[in-house]
Amino acid sequence: MWKVKPPIVYSKETRYRPILESLVPPDPLSQFHLRRGSPEEEFPDLKRNNTWMGRILTPAMYRRQFQRCTNSGVMFDDVIRPGLEEPGEWSDPVTVGCVAGDAETYILFCDFLDRIIEAHHKHKVTNLTPESDFNYDNLKGGDDFDRSYAVRCEVSVVRGVEDFSFPSHCSRGERRQLLTLARKALAQFEKEEGLPGRLFLLDELNQDQQNELNLKPPTSFQMRTGVARDWPDGRAVWMSKDSSLSVWVNMDDHLRLESVRDDANIAVAFKCICTNLQKLGDLYRKLRHPFVWKQQLGWVSSSPADVGTGLRISVHLKLKHLPTHTRLQEVLKRLRVCMDKTESPAVWRVSNAASFGESEVSLTQLVVDAVKLLVTMETRLEANRDIDDIVPSQK
Incomplete structure (x- = not known):
């Protein structure tokens, strides 16, 4: 097996990210003649905001970002809009509360977004290239869960495509171009890999077909933030005939690959994602639109x-x-996983809390080990035994 080599690194991203800010015109928004007040007048009310954006953003930071915008027109208020639309509840998990409108957002607003990333993922952003490891043979376990407890597993991965704005900011034309690109890549993917499938366009599906594919209408939050703009135009899902793999196009991100198994065999699902993501990534590179990679952050969407x-x-x-x-x-905090209720009674979803700071294999191993420990705890509690001696130490 192999370890993935990082994509080509652009020289301007290799060193000293703050220097990039000096390359941006001092007042790029002045050409738009926006009727805005001063940064002090425009600063949002964050008193009841329970997002990382609300906790981290300060008037001084807002003032620094106020007049900046990316080449495609993403301004700072576009970045923080999700946290203003849904400020969260104090009893709920803390969300990031922000979104990137395009890949350049991560560079131009790095002094803000780096702090968000560090707070959410509990990992420092450095100049070191994040490790990427798709060697699924290194995964230990995942195919031996107790089926009395483990009933299902899902492995998914999202990717952004170079040269296109992200869903909250892209135009109808961009979205349709992304769909055309996905058609070409998936058609070639079927031909080369011998994995037959079918591409379903959302605007051609009736309600029964949507239910069969488990498609749900966009949420009000997605509508407000622009992710679901022009729904369902330009959206599609590709399904393999053996149901081992699905590829979602222009939903919450440019691409989302997903493998779902009712036998809870996470090792097989992870292998499916690793192998097919690599192959699809090669095809997108041949089409001159590789997946978006940033030197200090890894894959970004x-x-x-x-x-x-x-x-x-x-x-x-x-x-x-x-x-x-x-x-x-x-226990969940020390295991670095989160657990939330599913639609099924007495069934809970356990998943990784972060995606940054660990390789793909390490993240999957983290979840596998956490699931095994949680099942052991459950069996002890069923027998009226204590679990204090197997609570993991603080990491």
């Missing part, structure tokens, strides 16, 4: 919550006693 690997590993567990245990949140 629209959400700072997905930088680094873009990987989300989830296992659905039947749990009765552990969800009400007083030490659950402490």
Whole structure:
């Protein structure tokens, strides 16, 4: 097997990211003649905001970003809009509260976004290139979960495509071009890999077909932030005939690959994602639109919550006693996973809390090990035994 070599690094991103700010015109927004007040007058009310954006943004930081915009027109207020639209509740998990309108956003607003990324992923942004490892043979376990508890698993990964704005900012024309690009890449993918499938255009599906594909209408939040603008124009999903792989186009990101298994075999699902993502990435490079990579962050897409690997590993567990245990949140924090309720009674979704700071194999191993420990805790609680001696130490 192999370790993936990082894509070509652009020289201007190799050193001293703050220097990039000096390359931007001092007042690029002045040409638009926007009717805005001063930064002090425009600063948002963040008193009840429970997002990382609300916790980190200060008037001084807002003033520094105020007159900046990317070449495609993304300004700072576009970046922080999600956190203003949904400020969150104090009892809920903290979300990032911001979004990138294009790849340049991560460079131009790096003094803000780097702090968001560090807070959310609990990992420092440095000049070192993040490790990327798709060697699925290094994964230990994942195919041996107790099926009395593990009922399902999902492995997904998101990617942004170079030279296009991200979903919250892209135009109809860009979205349609991305769909055309996906058609070409997926057609070649089927031909070269011998994995037959079918591309479904959302605007051609009736309600029964949408239900069969488990498609849900966009949320009000997606509509307000522009992610679902012009829905369902330019959206599609490719499904392999053996149901092992699905590729979502222009939904929450440019591309999202997903492998779902009802036997909870996360090792097979992870292998499916690793091999097919690599092949699809090669095809996009041949089409001269590679996936977006940033030297200090790794793979980037629209959400700072997905930088680094873009990987989300989830296992659905039947749990009765552990969800009400007083030490659950402490355990989850130390395992670096999160757990939330699913639509099924007594079934909980366990997934990685971060995607940055670890390689793909390491993140998957983290979830595999966490699931095994949580199942062990559940079996102890079923037998009225204590779990204090197997609570992990602080990492």
